Amino acid sequence: MRHVIQELAAQHSYQATQLLAILRAVQGRYHYIPAAAIEQLAELLNIPRTHIIGVVEFYSFFHLQPQGEYELLISDSITDQMLGKAELMAYLSERLQVPVGGVHADGVVSLDNTSCTGLCDQGPAGLVNGRALTRLDKAKIDQIADLISQRKPVAEWPAELFVVSDNIQKTALLLSQTVAPGAALQVVFSRGKAATLAALEQSGLRGRGGAGFKTAMKWRFCAEEADAVRYVVCNADEGEPGTFKDRVLLNRYAEQVFEGMTVCAALIGASQGFLYLRGEYLFLYEPLQAVLARRRVAGLLGNAILGQDFSFDISICLGAGAYICGEESALIESLEGKMGVPRNRPPYPVTHGYLGKPTVVNNVETFLAAAHIALNGGEGFASIGTDKSKGTKILSISGDCRRPGIYEYPFGTSVQTILNDCGADDVLGVQVGGPSGTFISAQELHRLLAFEDLATGGSFIIFNTRRNLLDIVNNFTHFFAHESCGFCTPCRVGTSLLKKQLDKIVSGHGSAGDVVALEELCQLVKNQSHCGLGQTAANPILTTLERFPEVYQSQLKKISYEPGFDLDAALETARRMANRNDPAAHLAQIEAEHD
Numbered sequence: 001m002r003h004v005i006q007e008l009a010a011q012h013s014y015q016a017t018q019l020l021a022i023l024r025a026v027q028g029r030y031h032y033i034p035a036a037a038i039e040q041l042a043e044l045l046n047i048p049r050t051h052i053i054g055v056v057e058f059y060s061f062f063h064l065q066p067q068g069e070y071e072l073l074i075s076d077s078i079t080d081q082m083l084g085k086a087e088l089m090a091y092l093s094e095r096l097q098v099p100v101g102g103v104h105a106d107g108v109v110s111l112d113n114t115s116c117t118g119l120c121d122q123g124p125a126g127l128v129n130g131r132a133l134t135r136l137d138k139a140k141i142d143q144i145a146d147l148i149s150q151r152k153p154v155a156e157w158p159a160e161l162f163v164v165s166d167n168i169q170k171t172a173l174l175l176s177q178t179v180a181p182g183a184a185l186q187v188v189f190s191r192g193k194a195a196t197l198a199a200l201e202q203s204g205l206r207g208r209g210g211a212g213f214k215t216a217m218k219w220r221f222c223a224e225e226a227d228a229v230r231y232v233v234c235n236a237d238e239g240e241p242g243t244f245k246d247r248v249l250l251n252r253y254a255e256q257v258f259e260g261m262t263v264c265a266a267l268i269g270a271s272q273g274f275l276y277l278r279g280e281y282l283f284l285y286e287p288l289q290a291v292l293a294r295r296r297v298a299g300l301l302g303n304a305i306l307g308q309d310f311s312f313d314i315s316i317c318l319g320a321g322a323y324i325c326g327e328e329s330a331l332i333e334s335l336e337g338k339m340g341v342p343r344n345r346p347p348y349p350v351t352h353g354y355l356g357k358p359t360v361v362n363n364v365e366t367f368l369a370a371a372h373i374a375l376n377g378g379e380g381f382a383s384i385g386t387d388k389s390k391g392t393k394i395l396s397i398s399g400d401c402r403r404p405g406i407y408e409y410p411f412g413t414s415v416q417t418i419l420n421d422c423g424a425d426d427v428l429g430v431q432v433g434g435p436s437g438t439f440i441s442a443q444e445l446h447r448l449l450a451f452e453d454l455a456t457g458g459s460f461i462i463f464n465t466r467r468n469l470l471d472i473v474n475n476f477t478h479f480f481a482h483e484s485c486g487f488c489t490p491c492r493v494g495t496s497l498l499k500k501q502l503d504k505i506v507s508g509h510g511s512a513g514d515v516v517a518l519e520e521l522c523q524l525v526k527n528q529s530h531c532g533l534g535q536t537a538a539n540p541i542l543t544t545l546e547r548f549p550e551v552y553q554s555q556l557k558k559i560s561y562e563p564g565f566d567l568d569a570a571l572e573t574a575r576r577m578a579n580r581n582d583p584a585a586h587l588a589q590i591e592a593e594h595d
Contacts, residue, residue: 001030001034001036001037002036002040004029005040006040008022008026009045014045014046015045016045016337017336018337019041019055019337019338020055020318020337021318022041023052023056023320024320027061027062027063031068031069031071032063032065033062033063033064051338054339055337058340058485059279060114060320061279061320062320062321067103067110068103068104068108068111069108069109070108070109070110070128071127071128072096072110072112072128072144073112073114073117073126074089074113075113075114075115075125075126076113076115076475077115077116077123077479078472078475078476079116079123079242079399079461080120080123081471082399082400083123088124088136088141091138091141092141093111095142095145096111096145098111099111100112101113114126114127115239115241115321115323115482116239116240116241116242116479117132118246118278118281119132119164119244120243120398121244121396121404122135122167122404123136124136124137128144128154128157129154131282131283132164132281132282133161134162134163134164143158143161144157162283164247164251166248166251167248167404167405167406168252168405169397169406169407169421170406170407171408172392172410173380173381173384173392173408173410174369174391175253175406175408178256179255179371179372179375181294181295181298181300182299182306184260184371184372184374184375185259185262185266185300187375188266188267189266193266196267196374197216197219197223199373199377199378200219200373201214202377202379202382203381203382203390203391204378204390204391205366205373205391206389206390206451207366208362208366208393208457208458209235209362209363210433210436210437210455210457210458212389212455215362215366219264221351222268222351222360223269225351227357228269229271229357229358230268230269230270230357230359230360231270231274231353231359231360232268232270232274232312232360233276233328233335233349233359233360233362234257234261234273234275234276234363234364234367235326235361235362235363236250236275236278236281236363236364237278237331239278239323239325239483240323240326240433240434240458240459241435241476242396242399242434242460243434243458243459245364245394246365246458248406249364249365249394250277250281250284251287254287254288255291255295256371256372257364257367257368257371258275258314258367260366260368260369260370261314261367262301262314263370263371263374264367265310265312266305266312268358270360271312273313273314273315274315274354276325278318278325279321280321285316285318292316317335319334322483322485323533324340324342324483324484324485324531325340327342327531327532327533328349328361329342329345329349329531330485331361332359332361335354336354340485341485342485342530342531342532342533384411385412386412386448386452388450388451389411389412389449392408392410392411393409393410393449394407394458395409395458395459395460396458396460397422397460397462398461398462399424400424400462400463401419401424401462402423402424403421403422403423404422405422407421407422409449411449412449414448415430415432415445415446415447415454416445418449418460427442427445427462427463428441428463428465428467429463429469429544430462431459431460431463431540432460433454433455433457435476435479435536436539437454437459437536438454438539439472439539439547440454441547441548469548470502470551470552470555471506473544474502474506476540477499477502480495480533481495481498481499484496484533487530487531488534490525490529490530491525491531491533491534494524494529495537497521498537498538498541501517505518505552505555505556508556509557510555510556510557511556511557512553512556515545515552515553518545519545522541522542522545523538525538526539567587568587571585571587
């Protein structure tokens with residue numbers, strides 16, 4: 001092992017910023033991160049052993065205890081649940097003879113749940129040793145179980161198990177035409193940087209991650225920083241359940257995304273860029289590296305790009321399973337080889353980003369649009385959409401509809417139009433923007449896709465009237481509790497309390513007072529949390545409680561109080577320690593009756 005770890009550290013130039021890449025390689029080889037590897041890496045990278053352990057424990061794809069040679073993770077997203085994931089998981093557990101969350105006695109296979117894999121349009125989905133599995137059913141599970149029993153290497157498994165479709169259903173301005181490699185850069189160099197920034201400003205392009213900050217303003221702020229070293233970062237960590245558009249853009253339009261990053265670098269004066277790719281998209285890593293290699297050969301990356309006094313290159317960093325790393329400052333921490341804990345802001349990344357240097361962070365769709373604007377100018381882009389929302393928005397549509405997939409619409413399009421196009425009827429509601437967004441009811445389908453009405457990073461999950469609303473909210477609330485980074489108390493403790501309080505109500509043990517307490521807790525978590533995860537974690541409860549109060553009321557017991565846990569059982573440890581089991585050592589948790 002020592003030789004392997006030494007070689008891995010050397011391949012990554014003994015840089016602590018490369019810790020995630022090194023740990024991914026160790027995990028892939030040994031199926032966990034051995035203590036001896038941690039000790040050696042601490043010495044080789046000159047970082048504390050506790051730092052490495054913290055990183056390992058932070059990311060869900062790293063483990064301190066051995067996992068199976070075949071590590072199976074099945075997506076527990078609401079869209080997978082809607083497609084029968086629970087039944088399939090039970091069947092898979094039975095076929096493999098391994099409990100969920102466990103490792104088989106012979107160490108061959110392990111099985112567990114994971115958060116959304118970005119395959120919501122082709123679930124139930126999962127991962128085996130990091131490779132995506134799509135459209136799982138009992139026949140495929142039988143096939144997987146047989147392959148594992150034969151100890152067939154995953155690289156030799158049938159290709160049909162790993163088919164991932166782009167599933168583009170509707171195109172408009174951006175998806176209907178592509179930017180030829182180098183075309184936008186040629187225009188930038190001939191038009192000039194100032195004029196290109198002006199075109200970007202004229203376009204009205206706003207960040208497509210959901211927050212909607214003006215792109216030209218962000219780039220200008222970064223360019224005006226006095227520091228000579230600047231960075232460009234593409235956020236491809238789309239972990240919001242129900243979102244998968246970046247997966248498609250990177251598979252089908254990667255050249256244009258990289259072109260947009262390079263345009264940004266030319267405008268702000270950066271020489272290094274990073275694509276932060278979520279770990280669930282491991283299957284895109286090699287194809288994307290091939291695209292980068294082609295661009296280097298074509299003189300579109302590297303030194304003296306297109307003969308200009310401009311050098312720029314892009315590296316790909318793979319995440320390791322942490323939803324919070326979609327937040328830009330947490331992503332930068334992860335890029336630096338740390339736990340993805342959001343930073344205090346200000347300062348913002350445009351002044352103090354990667355390694356403390358000015359950094360532009362935008363998502364995949366934003367860079368795609370920027371390349372289009374750099375080539376074609378801003379006027380045509382600005383002519384589409386609304387006054388405050390220019391251009392088009394690419395949506396990931398999933399759930400109860402006949403045609404899930406990728407759709408592109410001009411801003412200002414109504415929800416009803418979108419539902420008609422994707423074949424959705426008998427609608428209970430739509431989750432716009434993922435769990436952190438807004439749940440709208442069937443009475444709000446006239447609302448518009450726009451920053452001034454329904455802002456979204458792209459997730460659009462449809463639910464029909466046969467769905468149980470509280471099952472949906474429960475899934476989202478458990479997701480946030482699981483994904484909290486643990487940095488601040490309001491989120492770390494608050495999301496756990498939200499989960500427990502909601503569980504009590506969903507299970508039919510809540511009272512009217514519990515609903516009041518739930519709403520109060522929601523406001524506390526929303527208003528006191530450190531970052532966007534905590535600030536939006538209560539949205540599934542708040543937006544549905546506002547629209548469907550009768551659903552919550554229907555779950556309540558007709559009593560003034562019922563305990564949410566077994567107090568007598570909680571004292572069992574104390575009884576064992578005191579070696580007592582007499583009646584006085586027990587509590588009768590029964591409300592006294594009065595005549």
